[in-house]
Amino acid sequence: MSAAVEETSMGIDNRKLGMWVFLGSEFMFFGAFITAYLLYLNTTAGGPDGEIFDIVYTSISSFVLLMSSLTMVLAHNAHVHGDMRRMRLWILATALQGLVFVGGQAYEFTKFVNEGLVPTGSPFASAFFVLTGFHGVHVTVGVILLLGLWSYSHTGKVKSDQPLKTEIIGLYWHFVDIIWVIIFVVVYLIPWG
């Protein structure tokens, strides 16, 4: 049994409004971690600092995540036009790119740990792993949501006249991308030293 959608005085769907309220709070959530990272930039305790980052590798990951936003928005566009076959295809493409990003991050973390940048090694390392790790968790949750949407579109729980469901998951996905746009510049590219 599906939940009833109530009429709202603002004429805005409650589910979409709820997602935006959540995303607003998420900006502050990541804002706190980015602040902590910037505050602890110089507290490496003799361990590795930002010099350890592989910019070429991270740039490729960033590009993959950026392109996943394109496939996500194409999935929504296909759903709006009732083309469920194409919508499923783009959703799978988005999830696949998300998995590539998370896999790349797992590889990067492993490499850093082997080179001496461990989460408990210094305040800098902790702040870095907490910030990028939480982002990775968000991408993973996004992939799960996408695969759920893909699965539900097969079983009929997501119908061709319900593009709002794809749009709401898309909002979350684009948010994850937009946060990485900030992390990529602030953490990896700006030469703070």
Added chain:
Amino acid sequence: MADTATEATSDVAVENDHHEPTPREYVQIAAALAVMTAMEFSTYFIDFGLLSTPLLLVLMAIKFVMIAGFFMHLKFDTRVFRQLMLLGLGGALTLYLAATLALHEFPAGTGLG
């Protein structure tokens, strides 16, 4: 009843989509974002001197606005969503400023430390 209400919501979503970009335009927007990412990447190899950080921040801001505006539909959607995002962003920036000012810990290279 529930289905009718859901359909009504879907209709609103479809109606809103009339002003949104076409798939071709979405690809063009993504291409612009990719070019800006390449420009960001280039700052790692090309020495822009003092312009490096401002250039990166400007490119980041443009990418942010483009993703929020076109992909998240803030350019076409109701202002309430934009305000919610700005509220969150404002909170994050306030937190950063409050923490840095309270602790006098400005990132090296900003000349404020």
